[in-house]
Amino acid sequence: MPGGRAAVKHSAHSSAFLLEFTAGGEPEALRYQELAQFLGLPATNQAESATSLAKAIRELAGSLGQPLTLAECGIARADLEREMDLLVQNAMGDTQTIMSVRIPDDEEMKRLFLAAYDGTPIQF
Numbered sequence: 001m002p003g004g005r006a007a008v009k010h011s012a013h014s015s016a017f018l019l020e021f022t023a024g025g026e027p028e029a030l031r032y033q034e035l036a037q038f039l040g041l042p043a044t045n046q047a048e049s050a051t052s053l054a055k056a057i058r059e060l061a062g063s064l065g066q067p068l069t070l071a072e073c074g075i076a077r078a079d080l081e082r083e084m085d086l087l088v089q090n091a092m093g094d095t096q097t098i099m100s101v102r103i104p105d106d107e108e109m110k111r112l113f114l115a116a117y118d119g120t121p122i123q124f
Helices: 010-024 030-038 046-063 077-093 106-118
Strands: none
Touching: 030 046, 077 106
């Protein structure tokens, strides 16, 4: 499980690769447009900025040999599904979630974890 629920370093790995998924899921976040512009990425609007920043994060992590999914961290899907309710509960209470521009509901948080497991982009 991410962070403290599995053998994944919380701040070093799980937060880093989850950033790609959360950035892609918050297209209205001005901070992503500012970051994308600073990095010289396509940033004509906030949605494009979030997408280009998420892509750049994924490319950087891949070039460094970092895992890009929860599956690549060695987490079994059955373990993820077994721990999902606790993961969602913990994530929903995390200060980063509470302070987010877009606060997901429990179902969206589950979908976020599944997207991070499979490596699929956020489409909600």
